[in-house]
Amino acid sequence: MLVAPVLGAAGREARFGDGSAPSDAELAPARALAAPRADRVLAAPSPRCRRTAGALGLAAEAEPALADLDPGGWRGRPLAELASGEPESVAAWLSDPEFAPPGGESVAALLARVGGWLDALPAGAGRVLAVAEPAAVRAAVVHALALPPAAFWRLDVAPLTATSLSGRSGRWNLRCGAPLTARQLT
Template structure:
């Protein structure tokens, strides 16, 4: 059986991401985000991603536009959606810190907390983890374009770490995280750039 190769790609910059706003508005890529995504593409229209059997994307416009800029034709996968930030959606981190400081502190320190009325980080990990577990033995080369938080919890799940460890994983726009599986568990693969 062929190993499963999963490349998790963080979508490019959006206005909300640059302004440290919680998700909500279905922002597309901003001009800089689109330029940066297009710059990742080589002459073969795959850039650093190599051969792909399947491309999946979060339902968000930024993820779909990133996949398109990379020359991929994504299928929407609901499990790759960003966290539901409830009544914090569209609001800035600074605004929440100024009006609901204790709630923000709780959310940042306790992965089970959801003071905004949406999903907790634990709920996002559970959703993404179920999807990730279902991909282990498919034997395909998959690219999944999604959100930084989704990639952070996917890495934590794949490595069997406590959910709180997601805070120690930074994912920048257009970052690529590579996971491989022979069917039983995921391995994080750190590859050198192609020569």
């Protein structure tokens, strides 16, 4: 099961993430939710994913394969600014899976990284829960369902939702966008 982290400032401002940690106020919705049961808990190495896991009450081990798509030189910049200043580059980024921002990572490379992680999950690993960047969740779905790379940009991953992949390499089933449930007050 892949859980998307809280939104954070970069997402609200439509700019490429800069690796900043979410505020306590941004983490409040996660604190009100109950994390699903899991035999193994992972989190992408970003402060956003690690802190979301903590807010959900999870002790997660870091999983670098679930890191966000690396924007390279676009880090921290608003998409609108890039679209007006470098329209050809933004168009290429959105249409060519092999295109990478300066010093960054292509969607094709992200698909290979996340797909490799998914394929390497051992049979009988039990229920794995990972708090993963939305781009990594999209990449996992594209890989698991053998979708064309262009489908990556057509998938939306809402904050604090669960996307479940069950099965095994070569035979995955998908359940996407399930909301996490509220914690029971005791």
